Amino acid sequence: MTQESRSLVGPVLISSRTFGNYLDQFAVTEAELLAGLVLDCPGGASEFAAELRARGGRAVSVDPSYELPVDTLAERIDAGRTQATEWARTQPDRFFFDENGVWEHSPVWERSARTFLADFARDKAEGTGHYRAALLPELPFADDSFALAVSGFLLFTYADQFDYAFHLAAVRELLRVATEVRLHPLNDSSGAPYEDLERLLADLDGVSARVLTVPGTTDPGENQTLVLAPQL
Numbered sequence: 001m002t003q004e005s006r007s008l009v010g011p012v013l014i015s016s017r018t019f020g021n022y023l024d025q026f027a028v029t030e031a032e033l034l035a036g037l038v039l040d041c042p043g044g045a046s047e048f049a050a051e052l053r054a055r056g057g058r059a060v061s062v063d064p065s066y067e068l069p070v071d072t073l074a075e076r077i078d079a080g081r082t083q084a085t086e087w088a089r090t091q092p093d094r095f096f097f098d099e100n101g102v103w104e105h106s107p108v109w110e111r112s113a114r115t116f117l118a119d120f121a122r123d124k125a126e127g128t129g130h131y132r133a134a135l136l137p138e139l140p141f142a143d144d145s146f147a148l149a150v151s152g153f154l155l156f157t158y159a160d161q162f163d164y165a166f167h168l169a170a171v172r173e174l175l176r177v178a179t180e181v182r183l184h185p186l187n188d189s190s191g192a193p194y195e196d197l198e199r200l201l202a203d204l205d206g207v208s209a210r211v212l213t214v215p216g217t218t219d220p221g222e223n224q225t226l227v228l229a230p231q232l
């Protein structure tokens with residue numbers, strides 16, 4: 001399959017996967033998440049961190065879109081959901097639409113985004129520090145600030161837009177700030193495996209890597225997660 005013939009989702013969109021999606025795709029339990037400070041990068045419009053805090057956990061979300069005012073961000077989130085839905089409609093073999101033409105994930109993502117937006121607006125008003133505007137591959141945190149960093153649907157997903165050097169620098173930066181890093185999925189948005197994965201693992205000196213098979217939460221075929229931690 002050439003890159004031109006693949007159906008790629010287009011410019012990076014702001015999606016809003018659910019807390020349950022995160023548990024499945026990163027193969028983590030609630031109990032594991034409660035054990036330490038968690039970084040969600042990119043957090044997008046996911047309810048994940050708000051829901052984790054509601055359960056007694058601690059989390060910080062990072063995304064460049066957090067510099068936007070709440071109303072503008074809300075518009076971008078809606079536009080992202082429309083972009084994703086129209087793209088999914090072109091691939092009936094990967095995605096499920098009901099008899100009314102509604103993509104199964106669209107209402108779920110909308111609810112997740114509502115939870116996120118309420119929490120994000122509180123952060124803007126009260127300065128909770130739960131949401132930080134920043135861009136990989138540079139994060140505004142000291143070394144080893146987090147027990148776990150989860151990173152979904154940016155690295156590998158947009159391999160057509162970010163080169164290998166960006167991927168390597170971004171993973172190294174996540175490993176600098178977190179004791180363990182989980183990345184999902186390991187394919188680009190067309191479903192094609194990230195072709196530089198072996199090279200990336202070889203370039204990560206002193207890091208242990210495991211690839212887990214997990215439930216694909218958006219496309220069942222997107223079912224791999226990479227777990228990285230310093231070698232003991």
Ligand SMILES: C[S@@+](CC[C@H](N)C(=O)[O-])C[C@H]1O[C@@H](n2cnc3c(N)ncnc32)[C@H](O)[C@@H]1O
Nearest residue numbers: 013014015016017042043044065135136152153
């Ligand atoms: C597809 S969303 C994923 C959001 C969330 N993890 C989820 O699964 O719903 C990708 C996010 O990456 C953010 N993004 C784009 N470039 C980035 C960068 N260089 N560093 C961190 N986040 C970035 C976008 O703003 C967008 O919110």
